[in-house]
Amino acid sequence: MRLDPFQLERYFGRNEFAVPFPLAASDCDGLALRELLELADTESRRLWDSLQLGYTETQGHPLLREAIAGLYERCEPEQVLVAAPEELIFLAINCLVRNGDHLVTTFPGYQSLYSIAESLHAEVGRWEPDEEAGWRFDPERLEELVRPSTRLIVVNFPHNPTGALPVRADFERIVEIARHYEVPLLSDEMYRLLEYHETERLPSAVDLYDGAITLSGVSKTIGLAGLRIGWLVVRDERLMKRLIELKDYTTICSSAPSEILALAGLRAREVVLARHRQRIARNLGLLTGFMAKYEPLFSWVPPHAGTVCFPRFKSDSIGTSEFCRIVREEAGVMLAPSAVFDYGERHLRIGLGRESFPDALLALSGFLTSRRAE
Secondary structure (H helix, E strand, O other), X not given: OOOOOOHHHHHHHHHHHHOOEEOOOOOOOOOOHHHHHHHOOHHHHHHHHOOOOOOOOOOOOHHHHHHHHOOOOOOOHHHEEEEOHHHHHHHHHHHHOOOOOEEEEEOOOOOHHHHHHHHOOOEEEEEOOEHHHOOEOOHHHHHHHOOOOEEEEEEEOOOOOOOXXXXXXXXXXXXXXXXXXXXXXEEEOOOOOOEOOHHHOOOOHHXXXXXXXXXXXXXXXXXXXXXXXXXXXXXXXXXXXXXHHHHOOOOOOOOHHHHHHHHHHHHOHHHHHHHHHHHHHHXXXXXXXXXXXXXXXXXXXXXXXXOEEOOEEOOOOOOHHHXXXXXXXXXXXXXXXXXXXXXXXXXXXXXXXXXXXXXXXXHHHHHHHHHHHO
């Protein structure tokens, strides 16, 4: 296995903490430890106060797995595996894909969802959305990409980086395609629960199809990225056994403090989620006004869910990599160019989940206004 550099993560590694305004961040503001403990229920607080810093169970703390199982309609705690989200992608694809296999994945997207498979010498079919149709992922195009050698379909909804969310009929058709061809469906649902209208929330893939594997975590939705806690929901007992065996070669088990804090966050999720949704709505309103003001420079499809969107940059003189560099160096605002998603030079990712968003957008607006006046 030889993995290519992770372009998005290397870009963030160089820039995220070097600027005052990280406007490309995909997470919601992190909770302070004091705040999380104030929200903790009695049992979680007792577990925290009596915590001993030894090894934890490989599959995850039983109470944490029970809380995770409660997020789904058809899930038992033994069907949950806890680890860092990126680790879980690594484990899942290594267990599901072999040399010469073919898989299909939503694209553009989080690089590990396809690069790990490519490092295993699998062939990846990239299922791209139609920007003019509101970044719609057409299920019929997905079926066209499926081959006899297809061993996995990977989807990510709500989608990073576009903010797209399929209508339920489209999502059910996606699941039906996986079921018809008897192909596992790895469903990255890291932004699920951050829909702008609760009626548009899709069911988890694992609640619709026994061959689905659902990925989620507390990083994006609960504002607990620093805990490095996520999970897979897996119905296939043999696959779960292989995942646990492979995890013995990675982290073996999760951080004991992180598991208890994640439990507290999940049990208090409705309070936290309401706060995050309110902030995202405010920021989305500000961005709508910004896009109208700078329409000569940008066009966009407003997102339907999650914390990110993917506007088009309309300049003919430079691409988004150069534009983002100039904005970062001269205004202290970090945007993410589409090149870090291996998606050309015409788009950029903007994040909506941070409290600093109004100040960041004001700094960007001031920069653009001053450039326009020159």
